[in-house]
Amino acid sequence: MAEKDRNQIPTADFTSDEAYLSGFANSFSSEAIAGALPGGQNSPLLCPYGLYAEQISGTSFTSPRKLNQRTWFYRIKPSVTHEPFKPRVPADCKLLSEFNQSKSSATPTQLRWKPVDVPDSPTDFVDGLFTICGAGSSYLRHGFAIHMYAANKSMEDCAFCNADGDFLVVPQKGRLWITTECGRLQVSPGEVVVLPQGFRFSVDLPDGPSRGYVAEIFGTHFQLPDLGPIGANGLAAPRDFLVPGAWFEEGHCPEYTIIQKFGGELFTAKQDFSPFNVVAWHGNYVPYKYDLSKFCPYNTVLFDHSDPSINTVLTAPTEKPGVALLDFVIFPPRWLVAEHTFRPPYYHRNCMSEFMGLIHGGYEAKADGFLPGGASLHICMTPHGPDTKTYEATIAQGNEAGPHKLTDTMAFMFESCLIPRVCPWALDSPAIDPDYYKCWIGLKSHFSPEGTKDPIEARENGPKDSR
Numbered sequence: 001m002a003e004k005d006r007n008q009i010p011t012a013d014f015t016s017d018e019a020y021l022s023g024f025a026n027s028f029s030s031e032a033i034a035g036a037l038p039g040g041q042n043s044p045l046l047c048p049y050g051l052y053a054e055q056i057s058g059t060s061f062t063s064p065r066k067l068n069q070r071t072w073f074y075r076i077k078p079s080v081t082h083e084p085f086k087p088r089v090p091a092d093c094k095l096l097s098e099f100n101q102s103k104s105s106a107t108p109t110q111l112r113w114k115p116v117d118v119p120d121s122p123t124d125f126v127d128g129l130f131t132i133c134g135a136g137s138s139y140l141r142h143g144f145a146i147h148m149y150a151a152n153k154s155m156e157d158c159a160f161c162n163a164d165g166d167f168l169v170v171p172q173k174g175r176l177w178i179t180t181e182c183g184r185l186q187v188s189p190g191e192v193v194v195l196p197q198g199f200r201f202s203v204d205l206p207d208g209p210s211r212g213y214v215a216e217i218f219g220t221h222f223q224l225p226d227l228g229p230i231g232a233n234g235l236a237a238p239r240d241f242l243v244p245g246a247w248f249e250e251g252h253c254p255e256y257t258i259i260q261k262f263g264g265e266l267f268t269a270k271q272d273f274s275p276f277n278v279v280a281w282h283g284n285y286v287p288y289k290y291d292l293s294k295f296c297p298y299n300t301v302l303f304d305h306s307d308p309s310i311n312t313v314l315t316a317p318t319e320k321p322g323v324a325l326l327d328f329v330i331f332p333p334r335w336l337v338a339e340h341t342f343r344p345p346y347y348h349r350n351c352m353s354e355f356m357g358l359i360h361g362g363y364e365a366k367a368d369g370f371l372p373g374g375a376s377l378h379i380c381m382t383p384h385g386p387d388t389k390t391y392e393a394t395i396a397q398g399n400e401a402g403p404h405k406l407t408d409t410m411a412f413m414f415e416s417c418l419i420p421r422v423c424p425w426a427l428d429s430p431a432i433d434p435d436y437y438k439c440w441i442g443l444k445s446h447f448s449p450e451g452t453k454d455p456i457e458a459r460e461n462g463p464k465d466s467r
């Protein structure tokens, strides 16, 4: 096809719904121009329409077939066509991918942050990212980082490429319109998006001020959790995961910049064309989004409080069965029906570490102080649970609480078997809540060994001091 004709191929308008393919870990294929995918082989001597073939590998070539992830792109120019990478040192870089003693600290204290302000100065998604905590190392291909972002403008003539790991982005405020090499995704708060290691992407912010959370995992990828006795259906259904259909742009962009994150540091390389020049692709290594309202929650229907793992959306495994490098768990709207049960989360200490965020509404364990856009960190074996107000209100309601629907809520947790270290700017942040511990200080003793065994009577007649 002549160059002139190719330029006339209509491209999708970002303001209309993008075309998606549906499924999780499928072998997908997509063509923006019919016939652009070579038939019968990946790497023909000459590709249709004069395209270049290029593979992106998300697992080692020799990974077992059930884990192997790769995609073939058929693109106008190959990714390699760029000038050398140069270090990009922004004035105040707050990104980490190595969590050792030099730049992060250990603390067992319960931590909570108020929502951060979106900056006034022009800040795009990349410049708006800052690491909160993490463990391990991107170089050693084992670990994770938790970042947050606060930004107000679209990325212009630049694309980000994360060589360190996969991003799971949880927008809390403002939509993200994301162009990737596979096509375009429109992601709203209430949806999440996975941008796998190595994919180039660019983020537009159609709503301006935007904020959210990012979990980054090193050395593995997200999968759907096994369902065990739940059976063949439930939780996140594979067909609700949406992958972008092929979309490309063509033309001369004299000053296009690729920003590469590598070992937590940023590098830039110039090229004279958009990296979103993939006319067709096929494979199983892809970006995807998921609408959390599609999640089908399971829970107790008679008594006691289920462990939060019951609401796992995605899990990034370690080699130990059942031990996650990072679980993404949600606390969606749902019915509470348990009888003679303390319904909010139990008091607990966990060998895993728990980072939580709130997308909208309130969270059942915290009457005050945990706000949409805020965050908390309860690290390995640090005690936590409902605040005093939540405890007292639950007990005051007594045994007779009938079925009750939790509405206007969407909290989530990133839970890891690794113990995160916390970044200095997160500990020194004006958003940190220095009084967080006080939310539990008011919990009183109601213990009276001489009194009655009946729990309700004991509470009513026992001591009400703060022993």
Ligand SMILES: O=C(O)Cc1cc(O)ccc1O
Binding pocket: 306, 307, 308, 344, 345, 346, 348, 354, 365, 378, 384, 385, 413
């Ligand atoms: O700590 C938290 O709020 C998260 C959590 C919720 C729950 O319902 C049970 C255990 C748990 O860690």
Ligand SMILES: [Fe+2]
Binding pocket: 348, 350, 354, 378, 384
């Ligand atoms: Fe917890």
